[in-house]
Structure formats: structure tokens, C-alpha cells
Amino acid sequence: xxxxxxxxxxxxxxxTAPLMVGSSSPVGAVLSPKEYKSLAQKLLQLGRQPASxxxxxxxxxxxxxxxxxxxxxxxxxxxxxxxxxxxxxxWRARSIWVISRADPDYPRRLKARMRTDAPPVLYGxxxxxxxxxxxxxxxxxxxxxxxLIEYARNVGxxxxxxxxPVVSGGAKGIDDAAMHGVIGAxxxxxxxxxxxxxxxxxxxxxxxxxxxxxxxxxxxxxPNSRFSVGHALQRNKLIYAMxxxxxxxxSEIGKGGTWAGAIEQIERxxxxxxxxxxxxxxxLGLRELMGQGAYEWPEPKDHHSLSKLFxxxxxxxxxxxxxxxxxxxxxxxxEIAEQHQALDEGSVASGAGVTISxxxxxxxxxxxxxxxxxxxxxAPADVLFQTICSLxxxxxxxxxxxxxxxxMLDVMPEQALRWLKRLEVDGVLTYDExxxxxxxxxxxx
Numbered sequence: 001x002x003x004x005x006x007x008x009x010x011x012x013x014x015x016t017a018p019l020m021v022g023s024s025s026p027v028g029a030v031l032s033p034k035e036y037k038s039l040a041q042k043l044l045q046l047g048r049q050p051a052s053x054x055x056x057x058x059x060x061x062x063x064x065x066x067x068x069x070x071x072x073x074x075x076x077x078x079x080x081x082x083x084x085x086x087x088x089x090x091w092r093a094r095s096i097w098v099i100s101r102a103d104p105d106y107p108r109r110l111k112a113r114m115r116t117d118a119p120p121v122l123y124g125x126x127x128x129x130x131x132x133x134x135x136x137x138x139x140x141x142x143x144x145x146x147x148l149i150e151y152a153r154n155v156g157x158x159x160x161x162x163x164x165p166v167v168s169g170g171a172k173g174i175d176d177a178a179m180h181g182v183i184g185a186x187x188x189x190x191x192x193x194x195x196x197x198x199x200x201x202x203x204x205x206x207x208x209x210x211x212x213x214x215x216x217x218x219x220x221x222x223p224n225s226r227f228s229v230g231h232a233l234q235r236n237k238l239i240y241a242m243x244x245x246x247x248x249x250x251s252e253i254g255k256g257g258t259w260a261g262a263i264e265q266i267e268r269x270x271x272x273x274x275x276x277x278x279x280x281x282x283x284l285g286l287r288e289l290m291g292q293g294a295y296e297w298p299e300p301k302d303h304h305s306l307s308k309l310f311x312x313x314x315x316x317x318x319x320x321x322x323x324x325x326x327x328x329x330x331x332x333x334x335e336i337a338e339q340h341q342a343l344d345e346g347s348v349a350s351g352a353g354v355t356i357s358x359x360x361x362x363x364x365x366x367x368x369x370x371x372x373x374x375x376x377x378x379a380p381a382d383v384l385f386q387t388i389c390s391l392x393x394x395x396x397x398x399x400x401x402x403x404x405x406x407x408m409l410d411v412m413p414e415q416a417l418r419w420l421k422r423l424e425v426d427g428v429l430t431y432d433e434x435x436x437x438x439x440x441x442x443x444x445x
Contacts, residue, residue: 002092003128008102011050012120014078015039019087020224029073037116038068049102053078094201095210096125096223107131112421113241113271119220125201126216130190135165136310137243137272139236140174140250141258149177151279152249156181156189162303164310165189167243169235169257170200170217174249183209190216190242194235198223236261240271245313247297248276251285259285266293273316 005013013019015031031039042065043049052061053074062071091098099105100121105128110118124131136159138152156178159166166182168175170191179189189209193200197219200206209215220238221231236257240246246265251258266274266289275297276286290296295316300306405416420437423429429437 002095002097003099003103003105005088005098006100006103007051007054008049009098009100009121010084011054011078012036012100012102013087013098014080014084015050015053015074016120017087018222018225019080019083020222021083021086021090030077031069033117033120035069036120039065040116040120042068050100051102091123091198091223094125094198094223096123096197096201097128098123105131107242109134110238110241112424113269114237117237118241119238122218122220123197123223124216124218125197126210127188127213128216130165130188130216131218131242133165133188133190134242134244135159135167135188135190137167137239137246138174138178139169139239139246139248139258139261141252141256142171142173142175144173144250147280148174148250148277151277152177153181155247155249156183156187157185158300158303158306160185160187162306162310163187164306167192167239169194169232169239174258178249179215180205183214186214188214188216190218192235192238192242193217193219194221194231195219195225195227196223197221197225232257233260236264237269237271240265240269240274243272244310245272246274248274248286248289248294250277250283251289252283253285253288259289262289262294263292273313 016033016036018030040050043052043061046061046064048061052058058078059071059075062069062074065071065074088098098121101111101118106118106122109132136155138155140148140152152174156166160182165188166178167190168179170176170179170193175191179191182189191200191206197217200217201210206215206217210217218238219225220234225231240261246262248258248262251262253259262274265271274289274294276282276289276294278296278299282290286294298305298309300309405420420429424437
């Protein structure tokens with residue numbers, strides 16, 4: 001089912017999308033990601049949203065935003081309604097849908113990890129449910145040895161057997177092999193494309209997988225867009241942000257999209273743990289990635305071993321380079337914490353703030369029996385997180401900023417941000433376009 005185009009999404013498309021109906025369609029002076037971010041923050045300050053620019057009084061609102069974007073430029077972009085209708089008709093003819101950050105279907109993990117850098121709109125085709133499933137990102141070069149193509153295909157098959165989706169960049173070589181492996185074995189995949197979504201949706205192999213609900217294609221770029229290095233590098237961020245862990249099958253050292261995406265993840269972004277292939281003799285690129293903080297892939301031999309590895313992902317820290325596993329998971333990824341150390345929103349405590357309580361649902365052991373959480377040992381990370389929640393209650397504030405929380409708890413701002421993101425994923429906080437974490441009103445006295 002193709003989701004309807006919300007008024008907010010229409011406005012964001014008019015402001016930011018080139019609306020390339022044909023190969024010769026002019027792009028025009030659409031807002032850059034940085035410009036749109038500034039406009040979104042200005043609208044938030046005014047208590048308005050993108051759709052407000054299309055409503056009566058929109059011209060007045062545009063003048064109020066003149067400090068970030070010229071009103072005449074906003075008017076010109078918002079007047080492209082006919083072009084938008086043509087583009088939407090073309091997209092729908094190939095079952096392409098569009099969602100924006102203002103829509104409920106937009107991936108929460110992208111908002112939580114990328115925050116205001118999350119793409120304003122996502123174009124896609126396929127099973128929307130796969131937007132939130134996470135999985136294993138498998139990346140590598142387009143041109144590589146046939147043995148590594150087979151290796152990537154085998155890892156994809158193993159992921160399918162473990163019921164784990166694969167995330168890739170949809171390129172030839174390693175990406176393509178991994179996706180063929182998981183889809184061919186009856187699993188699920190998400191391809192994050194940097195170009196030509198319009199053509200990809202009619203590719204014979206992909207179309208079959210899309211129709212069977214096994215494959216999701218997404219892109220942050222116009223469905224008719226062509227390849228650009230900038231788009232490819234930005235696409236790498238989305239691949240990692242959509243996954244729970246990443247495996248680099250091979251990489252050149254110091255160059256290429258695989259290297260750039262992996263090193264950015266290890267040194268700066270820290271969305272997920274990054275592993276590198278450990279079979280045979282590692283390339284110079286893989287050796288250097290390990291030296292910078294990537295982990296050796298333990299090469300699980302069966303789906304049970306792979307599932308077990310994912311259950312322990314929170315043991316892998318992501319605090320800069322030269323990382324080592326930590327049992328207390330202080331730097332556990334918020335999305336991994338949600339899946340493997342699930343916590344409920346709980347109830348409101350006697351003072352202001354919220355209390356987090358462990359879930360009480362039984363956990364299946366896979367053999368027909370089940371174990372209740374109260375019979376399991378409490379992870380040190382959960383004990384620590386409960387303590388942090390109690391300390392945050394003392395703040396008695398509705399709006400929380402990582403700098404203030406870091407000062408209150410005497411930790412680095414990076415760590416404070418991770419705890420706040422985890423609270424946002426658990427539904428305790430919301431994150432707005434202005435860069436503020438807010439306590440959900442229903443949980444306040």
C-alpha cells in the first residue's frame with residue numbers, strides 16, 4: 001500500500017526536491033539540506049510547520065522566515081504545484097512512495113541517530129515494515145575477488161536463516177551478492193540507493209522480491225537522479241543508520257566509498273559496531289580499519305551463532321578509536337538497547353519526571369518454553385540506566401539538553417546524548433526539529 005502524501009510532505013518536496021519528471025528537468029534553486037534545516041528550526045520557533053507555508057497566511061509566514069530564506073525564493077518553490085503533481089503521478093505509476101520527517105512512517109532510528117541531519121524526505125518502494133527492522137549492513141567494493149562475492153552471498157544466506165534482514169547500498173559486487181544471498185534464502189533486505197530508484201524498481205530480480213514483500217528500496221534522492229560521488233557518500237550514512245551492526249567484507253586503504261563510510265562510522269558517527277572480515281589474509285584496508293577501532297568478525301558458522309552475536313552487540317563500545325568490548329555497555333547503541341535490553345515507559349514517579357520499568361512479557365526460548373524477565377540476571381547497563389533515569393527526575397524540567405544533562409551527571413556530552421536518545425527510542429522523550437528533547441506530556445504531572 002502506498003502511503004498518502006501528507007500536506008507537510010508536499011511542502012517539504014516543493015522546498016527541497018528537484019522534481020525531475022524527465023531527464024532534462026531543471027533542478028532549480030531548491031533548498032539545500034543546510035538551508036532546509038535552518039528553515040525548519042525557524043518554523044519551529046514560530047510554532048509552525050512546513051505545511052503552514054501552503055495554508056492561508058503562508059505569505060506572511062514566509063516574510064517572518066526572511067532571515068533564513070528569501071520570501072521570493074520560498075514563493076517560487078512553493079508555486080511548483082503542477083510539477084509536483086506530474087512527479088507524483090510518475091512515481092505512483094511505479095509504486096514509489098514518499099515520506100517526510102513529519103510523517104509517522106518515517107524511520108525512528110534515522111531520527112534518533114541522525115537527528116536534524118536525517119533526510120527531509122525518503123523515496124521508497126516495497127515493504128514499509130522493513131524501515132524499522134534493522135539488521136546487518138554488508139558493505140564492500142564493486143570490483144573484488146570472486147571468492148569474496150561468494151563470501152558475501154553466504155553471509156546473506158546465514159542472515160536469512162537467522163531471520164535477520166540485510167542492509168546494503170544496492171551496488172554491484174559485494175552489495176549485490178549479499179542481497180542475492182538473503183533474498184534467495186527467503187530472507188529480507190533493504191537497499192539504500194544513491195541513484196535511479198525509478199529504474200531500480202523495474203529491475204526483474206528486484207521487482208520479484210518487492211512483490212513478495214522481501215525487499216525494500218529507499219533513497220534520499222529524487223527517483224530520477226543520476227550517480228554523484230556526494231550522493232554515494234551521504235548514502236553510506238543511511239546504510240549504517242538503518243542497521244544494527246555492519247560487516248565490511250573488503251576495502252582499499254584510504255580511498256573508495258567503502259573506506260570512507262566505514263572510517264566515518266568508526267571515528268565520528270558511532271551509529272553501530274563495525275566489523276571486518278577475518279577469513280583468509282585481510283587486505284591492507286581491513287587491517288587499517290581494525291587499527292582504527294573496527295572489530296574482527298567472529299565468522300559465525302550457523303544462524304544460532306549469528307543470533308547470539310547480535311544478542312551481545314551492546315557489549316561493543318563505540319567511544320572513538322581503539323575500542324574494546326565492555327561488559328557494562330555504557331556506550332550501547334540506543335536502537336540495540338531497544339531490541340535486546342527492552343525497557344517499558346513505566347509510570348510517573350511521585351516527583352516530576354518518569355520511571356522506567358523492565359518489560360514483563362515472557363521471552364521465548366525457541367523450544368516451546370519461555371522465561372520471564374524476573375528470572376533473568378539484570379544487566380549492569382540496565383541498573384546504570386535505571387539510576388540515570390532517577391537522576392534525570394531530579395531535573396524537574398520538560399526540555400532536556402545534552403550539555404545540561406552532562407553537567408548534572410558529570411559525564412561527557414556524548415554519553416549524555418546517548419542516554420537521551422535511548423529515552424527517546426523508549427517513548428519517554430520526543431525530539432523536535434529545534435534540537436530539544438522533551439518529556440512526553442502524558443508522563444508529566
